[in-house]
Amino acid sequence: MTERKVHVVVVTGLSGSGKSTAIKAFEDLDYFCIDNLPVPLLPDFLSLCEKDMPDISKIALGIDIRERKFLKDYETIFKRLEDLGYSFEMIFLEAATDILQRRYSQTRRVHPAGSSDSLLLDAIHSEREQLKALRSRATRILDTGNLSVHQLKAMITRSFSMIREKEMLAVQVLSFGFKYGLPFEADLVMDVRFLPNPHFVENLRKLDGSTSEIRSWVLQWPAAQDFIDDFSRLVLKLLPSYVSEGKRYLTIAIGCTGGKHRSVVIADQVADKLEKNDYFVNVFHRDIHLE
Structure with missing residues (x-):
C-alpha cells in the first residue's frame, strides 16, 4: 500500500430518491463514479487505484437494493476499509412514501424491491425496512422530497466541492x-x-x-x-x-x-x-x- 488514500463516497438510499442525480453531480466534481460495483470487489479496486491509477483520488459509488451482497456484508467491508486507512462516507437519500410513490407512478418503472405483480406501496415499505440498518450507518442523510433535480445537484456540488485536508472537518x-x-x-x-x-x-x-x-x-x-x-x-x-x-x-x-x-x-x-x-x-x- 502507498500512503495515498482514495476518498470514497457511497451514494445509496431509497429507490426514486435521486441517486442517479447525485452520481451525476459527483461526476461533475471530477469524482470517478461507478454504479452498482459488486461490493466484495471494492477493497481490491481501491488498491488497484492507488497502485496503477494515480489520477483517481475521489470515487463515488452508487449502490442500491439490487446489490444484495452489499446489504449483507457492508459492515464487514467497511470495517476492512477503515482498518486499511481509507477515508469514506455514506450518503443516504430518502423521501416520504407518498413522494416516492408518485415518482414511480409517473415513470411507470418496476420498483427494484417488488415485481410487476406486486403493489408499489408494499415494495416501497419493504425497501425502507430492508435499508433501515444501512440508514443508521450513513454519515449524511438527505431528504430529497422537496428538492428538484437541480436543487439536489446544487446541494451536493456546494457541499462536496470542498477540498478535504486529511481528516479535518x-x-x-x-x-x-x-x-x-x-x-x-x-x-x-x-x-x-x-x-x-x-x-x-x-x-x-x-x-x-x-x-x-x-x-x-x-x-x-x-x-x-x-x-x-x-x-x-x-x-x-x-x-x-x-x-x-x-x-x-x-x-x-x-x-x-x-x-x-x-x-x-x-x-x-x-x-x-x-x-x-x-x-x-x-x-x-x-x-x-x-x-
Whole structure:
C-alpha cells in the first residue's frame, strides 16, 4: 500500500430518491463514479487505484437494493476499509412514501424491491425496512422530497466541492436570502436581518457584500462586530465536538433578506475567524447575484 488514500463516497438510499442525480453531480466534481460495483470487489479496486491509477483520488459509488451482497456484508467491508486507512462516507437519500410513490407512478418503472405483480406501496415499505440498518450507518442523510433535480445537484456540488485536508472537518459558511428560501443543507442557521440594511441607502443598493463600500458600511455598526465575535466564539466552541462525533462537513448558513449585502459580509467575517483558528473553510454566497 502507498500512503495515498482514495476518498470514497457511497451514494445509496431509497429507490426514486435521486441517486442517479447525485452520481451525476459527483461526476461533475471530477469524482470517478461507478454504479452498482459488486461490493466484495471494492477493497481490491481501491488498491488497484492507488497502485496503477494515480489520477483517481475521489470515487463515488452508487449502490442500491439490487446489490444484495452489499446489504449483507457492508459492515464487514467497511470495517476492512477503515482498518486499511481509507477515508469514506455514506450518503443516504430518502423521501416520504407518498413522494416516492408518485415518482414511480409517473415513470411507470418496476420498483427494484417488488415485481410487476406486486403493489408499489408494499415494495416501497419493504425497501425502507430492508435499508433501515444501512440508514443508521450513513454519515449524511438527505431528504430529497422537496428538492428538484437541480436543487439536489446544487446541494451536493456546494457541499462536496470542498477540498478535504486529511481528516479535518470541512466547514462551509453559506450566505443566503430568506426571500429565496432556507438552504436545505444547512446545519446551523443564523438570521442577521437585525442589522441596518444598505439596500435602503441609494448609492449602495446596487452594490453587493463583496465590495469594500458595503463591507465598511455593514461593519461600522457595533451590533455587527458583536455578533461576529460572539457567534464565532460559539461556533469555535462547538466545532471540536462535531469533530469528535465524526462529522466531516458542517454548513453554517447566514441569512438576510435578499442574500446580497449583510449576510455576505457577515459570512466572510465569520469564515475568516474560523480560518484563523486552523479550520478548513469554504465560503459560498448563494444569492448574491439574484435581484
